[in-house]
Amino acid sequence: MVQFLQQLINGLSIGSVYALMAVGYSLVYSIMNFSNFAHGGVIMLGAYFGFFGLTLLKLPFAVAFLLASFGTLLVAIIVERIAYKPLRERKAPFLYFIISAMGASILLENLVIATIGPTFRTYPEVFPKTPIELGPLAIGRLDLIIFVISAVSLSFLIFFIDKTKLGKAIQAASYNVKACALMGVNTDKVILTVFGLGGFLAGIAGVFFGMKYTVYPQIGNITTKSFIAAVFGGLGSLPGAVLGSVLLGIIETFVAGYLSSQFRDLIAFVILIAVLVLRPTGIMGKVTEDKA
Amino acid sequence: MKKVLFAALAVALVLAGCGGGGDSNVIKVGWLGALTGDQAVWGENELNTVKMLFEEYNAAGGIEVGGKKYQFEVIGYDNKGDAQESVNVTKRLTGQDKVVAIIGPNASGNAIPMAPILEQAKVPDIATVATNPKVTVQDGKVKPYNFRVCFIDPYQGAVAAGFAYDKLNARTAAVLYDVSDDYSQGLREFFKINFEKKGGTIVADESFNSGDVDFRPQLSKIKAANPDVIFMPYFFKEVALSANQARDLGINATLLGGDGWPSDQLISMGGKAVEGSYFVNHLDYADPAVQDFKSRYKAKYGKETELNGFLAHDAVLVFVEGLKKAGKPNGEAIAKALEGIDVQGITGRIHISPETHNPEGKDAAILKIVNGQYIFQEKYAAQ
Amino acid sequence: MDWTYIQGILMLAGINMIAVLGLSLLTGFTGLFSFGHAGFMAIGAYVGAWISASPASTPAGMGLPFILAIVGGGAAAGVVSYFIGRISLNLKGDYFCIATLGFGEAIRLIFNNVNRFGGARGWPGVPSNSSFLAILIADIVAVLFLANLVKSRHGRNMIAVREEELAAQIAGIDVFRSKMTSLVISAVYAGVAGVFFAHYMTFIQPKMFSLTKSTELTIIVIFGGLGSISGSVLGALVLTALPEVLRAFEIWRLVFYGAAVILIMVSRPKGLMGGLELTPSGIRKWTAERNALRQAKATLLAEDSGRKED
Numbered sequence: 001m002v003q004f005l006q007q008l009i010n011g012l013s014i015g016s017v018y019a020l021m022a023v024g025y026s027l028v029y030s031i032m033n034f035s036n037f038a039h040g041g042v043i044m045l046g047a048y049f050g051f052f053g054l055t056l057l058k059l060p061f062a063v064a065f066l067l068a069s070f071g072t073l074l075v076a077i078i079v080e081r082i083a084y085k086p087l088r089e090r091k092a093p094f095l096y097f098i099i100s101a102m103g104a105s106i107l108l109e110n111l112v113i114a115t116i117g118p119t120f121r122t123y124p125e126v127f128p129k130t131p132i133e134l135g136p137l138a139i140g141r142l143d144l145i146i147f148v149i150s151a152v153s154l155s156f157l158i159f160f161i162d163k164t165k166l167g168k169a170i171q172a173a174s175y176n177v178k179a180c181a182l183m184g185v186n187t188d189k190v191i192l193t194v195f196g197l198g199g200f201l202a203g204i205a206g207v208f209f210g211m212k213y214t215v216y217p218q219i220g221n222i223t224t225k226s227f228i229a230a231v232f233g234g235l236g237s238l239p240g241a242v243l244g245s246v247l248l249g250i251i252e253t254f255v256a257g258y259l260s261s262q263f264r265d266l267i268a269f270v271i272l273i274a275v276l277v278l279r280p281t282g283i284m285g286k287v288t289e290d291k292a
Numbered sequence: 293m294k295k296v297l298f299a300a301l302a303v304a305l306v307l308a309g310c311g312g313g314g315d316s317n318v319i320k321v322g323w324l325g326a327l328t329g330d331q332a333v334w335g336e337n338e339l340n341t342v343k344m345l346f347e348e349y350n351a352a353g354g355i356e357v358g359g360k361k362y363q364f365e366v367i368g369y370d371n372k373g374d375a376q377e378s379v380n381v382t383k384r385l386t387g388q389d390k391v392v393a394i395i396g397p398n399a400s401g402n403a404i405p406m407a408p409i410l411e412q413a414k415v416p417d418i419a420t421v422a423t424n425p426k427v428t429v430q431d432g433k434v435k436p437y438n439f440r441v442c443f444i445d446p447y448q449g450a451v452a453a454g455f456a457y458d459k460l461n462a463r464t465a466a467v468l469y470d471v472s473d474d475y476s477q478g479l480r481e482f483f484k485i486n487f488e489k490k491g492g493t494i495v496a497d498e499s500f501n502s503g504d505v506d507f508r509p510q511l512s513k514i515k516a517a518n519p520d521v522i523f524m525p526y527f528f529k530e531v532a533l534s535a536n537q538a539r540d541l542g543i544n545a546t547l548l549g550g551d552g553w554p555s556d557q558l559i560s561m562g563g564k565a566v567e568g569s570y571f572v573n574h575l576d577y578a579d580p581a582v583q584d585f586k587s588r589y590k591a592k593y594g595k596e597t598e599l600n601g602f603l604a605h606d607a608v609l610v611f612v613e614g615l616k617k618a619g620k621p622n623g624e625a626i627a628k629a630l631e632g633i634d635v636q637g638i639t640g641r642i643h644i645s646p647e648t649h650n651p652e653g654k655d656a657a658i659l660k661i662v663n664g665q666y667i668f669q670e671k672y673a674a675q
Numbered sequence: 676m677d678w679t680y681i682q683g684i685l686m687l688a689g690i691n692m693i694a695v696l697g698l699s700l701l702t703g704f705t706g707l708f709s710f711g712h713a714g715f716m717a718i719g720a721y722v723g724a725w726i727s728a729s730p731a732s733t734p735a736g737m738g739l740p741f742i743l744a745i746v747g748g749g750a751a752a753g754v755v756s757y758f759i760g761r762i763s764l765n766l767k768g769d770y771f772c773i774a775t776l777g778f779g780e781a782i783r784l785i786f787n788n789v790n791r792f793g794g795a796r797g798w799p800g801v802p803s804n805s806s807f808l809a810i811l812i813a814d815i816v817a818v819l820f821l822a823n824l825v826k827s828r829h830g831r832n833m834i835a836v837r838e839e840e841l842a843a844q845i846a847g848i849d850v851f852r853s854k855m856t857s858l859v860i861s862a863v864y865a866g867v868a869g870v871f872f873a874h875y876m877t878f879i880q881p882k883m884f885s886l887t888k889s890t891e892l893t894i895i896v897i898f899g900g901l902g903s904i905s906g907s908v909l910g911a912l913v914l915t916a917l918p919e920v921l922r923a924f925e926i927w928r929l930v931f932y933g934a935a936v937i938l939i940m941v942s943r944p945k946g947l948m949g950g951l952e953l954t955p956s957g958i959r960k961w962t963a964e965r966n967a968l969r970q971a972k973a974t975l976l977a978e979d980s981g982r983k984e985d
Binding site: 087 | 940
């Protein structure tokens with residue numbers, strides 16, 4: 001029983017990291033209908049921004065945190081302008097966006113290796129790392145903080161999308177970009193906002209990832225998992241992304257804990273595919289019609 | 293087809309532009325390893341070391357080979373830690389750059405596919421920390437142009453198992469390893485075999501995948517099995533992360549590892565979690581023999597050398613001895629000269645066996661982490 | 676300039692080309708996007724190694740001729756892809772893509788755990804059978820087969836599925852079957868490429884067939900131009916050679932590689948070949964046009980000089 005509860009805590013903790021990363025993915029997907037593979041690279045930069053804010057500039061945590069989030073917001077917008085906007089204007093099929101995104105992801109990772117170097121770096125201790133002990137169970141303090149901050153930023157995001165005018169425009173665009181443009185919405189502005197928000201979330205994810213684990217140029221690779229989680233939950237749906245992430249975290253943990261850690265990812269993939277076969281658009285995915 | 297040929301020609305022309313002319317009293321030495329990708333930390337360190345040493349030789353007027361003074365040129369290429377790129381680079385070094393010998397790589401999976409190319413080009417390679425037995429010997433036959441300056445996985449696994457059983461009096465052990473990494477799988481295999489042969493029990497055998505950062509599911513399972521020691525045969529980033537997480541979960545077992553451990557990063561990231569842990573290493577950092585190299589490296593590059601630097605250093609020493617013994621800058625002659633060569637390196641005495649091309653009888657050092665320092669325990673040879 | 680080095684890169688490009696041509700059928704002609712083709716390459720590589728490696732080596736093989744390895748490796752990949760297709764071909768867009776990613780990774784994970792095939796430590800001692808000539812012949816066969824296929828009824832059905840799935844269905848095309856044919860053939864191509872790769876490297880490791888390899892193949896297909904066989908051929912040559920050409924930039928080379936990918940997508944949104952085709956008939960047409968032009972010019976010139984003489 002103790003082990004079961006501990007594994008559940010482990011699973012939730014892993015899932016919450018996936019969730020932070022998956023939301024940015026899903027947000028962009030909901031408007032653009034393509035998987036933004038550059039998101040992982042932006043998250044990685046966020047981790048570095050936060051790290052240098054804390055160590056090099058010796059900023060207080062809150063300032064470093066904001067610096068990282070706004071830094072990645074800017075990066076995400078730059079990536080959009082350079083790698084996607086020209087494609088958007090030409091109405092290129094989604095495959096081209098994906099390849100362009102992959103190019104951006106390769107570029108960002110190797111840019112960091114070439115300039116900052118390949119070594120890993122450790123965040124200074126902002127929050128005490130010792131876990132809270134509940135009898136035989138251990139809950140990471142950082143896990144709780146991550147949970148709170150993710151919840152806060154996600155509710156802000158949902159508030160923004162539901163209540164503000166720009167948010168409404170985003171919602172409208174996610175149904176149909178063309179119709180939305182015809183209704184007089186500046187879709188370019190909407191898309192920029194979405195990338196900015198995605199970048200902002202990537203910064204948050206990066207800083208927390210760096211604090212919880214470490215900072216290194218290949219952080220982006222982990223986001224493959226959050227991409228899977230987003231698909232699992234249903235692409236384009238923010239609650240779906242969160243749900244998918246938490247489920248993936250728990251499934252992985254229980255497979256490793258009770259079945260076989262050697263075959264963990266294999267079994268996780270089998271479950272993923274089983275879910276997709278039963279529900280071809282994930283658990284909460286929006287149904288998109290094939291466009292001509 | 294026309295277009296294909298045209299493209300091929302275009303590629304060839306661009307490549308040709310990169311090659312330079314040779315000078316008769318300059319010896320070209322190749323290096324390959326990862327300068328990008330997740331292995332880049334070690335690759336950068338090795339290339340820095342190799343460059344520094346040959347610059348020193350050049351500054352001292354070069355080396356006399358067969359009655360003639362030679363200068364050196366180091367040509368180093370990135371292979372991303374990728375086997376396919378290793379093949380490309382080996383072809384480039386041997387075919388286009390015409391090096392007389394190659395130093396590196398560190399990863400066994402990158403070194404193994406080089407063998408047929410080296411044989412064809414008759415250029416020897418001295419691997420640094422490629423510890424898979426199959427780097428130099430395949431199906432009982434030694435590969436004529438592959439050498440190395442480090443001990444091999446079966447030996448390292450046996451040392452770790454023997455030390456755990458005999459010196460730490462461990463009777464139960466858990467293993468956590470990286471299932472998608474050849475180095476990790478190799479050490480785990482030989483640790484298990486030897487620990488069980490001694491009479492110990494493996495109570496948990498768990499794995500993760502390269503790129504993972506959270507090991508708590510596996511560690512929670514290991515905790516329930518309550519082992520005396522946990523063997524962690526992987527690299528320091530994962531070691532620091534898994535050690536921290538193990539301590540968070542309240543695991544107090546002694547941690548034990550291999551030569552993927554040593555690094556300043558391990559101490560700064562692992563902190564208290566790795567205190568009191570043991571690992572098998574190629575050398576003792578406090579050994580007077582290595583101090584000079586350590587300080588020269590630090591003076592030149594402004595940071596500490598990683599473990600790979602020491603072995604790259606010895607690979608260069610072995611090469612230079614081989615070159616002198618061969619008496620001419622010729623790959624085939626150097627390969628012949630390397631067989632049976634006996635060099636006092638900074639990581640120990642290196643006697644390259646003609647049968648296996650491994651440094652026979654090189655002892656492993658056991659180090660313990662005490663107060664954030666690597667404290668030498670003993671030289672330990674597995675039986 | 677050294678031939679061994681150039682030849683090595685051309686051979687790798689030739690091997691990649693086989694896999695890319697297969698993927699081009701799936702992605703370029705049928706409109707399905709796969710992230711799992713490295714998995715099919717892995718199956719081909721391992722089965723091929725198993726068939727041709729000497730029984731005396733470890734891991735032991737069967738010591739059979741190379742041609743059987745090619746057939747066996749391709750067939751094995753095809754069979755596996757059939758079962759994968761049964762499960763996943765009804766999924767749409769990114770969902771299909773993620774399912775293939777899952778399968779590709781799953782295949783790699785299985786090989787990591789199978790000690791019979793060397794596990795993660797890999798399989799050294801695969802015979803070095805991939806000669807330049809063998810790869811060249813395989814490439815020519817692969818191109819000719821694909822060119823004929825896309826012109827056949829099956830190929831036209833696939834293109835119809837790509838263009839408008841619903842309409843294709845209404846027109847009486849068995850969409851699922853078209854997709855399946857396309858997937859199985861592309862997997863056979865990938866499997867054969869895997870066999871050649873194993874016998875070129877003489878050493879295989881599950882690591883070589885990671886997600887990165889799958890995305891690399893997809894990048895080449897799209898870089899070359901969707902729905903263009905000659906584009907895939909060119910793409911394989913250019914992109915396999917590119918990281919080598921960029922060596923002069925040292926640690927910056929992958930930065931330039933990434934930038935080059937973005938640049939070509941942004942500046943040539945249809946890929947390198949952009950819908951153009953260099954099939955024999957295409958060249959004939961092109962040369963015929965050129966000849967006509969030249970003749971016209973010649974007659975004009977003749978008329979011109981004739982006029983002068985007058």
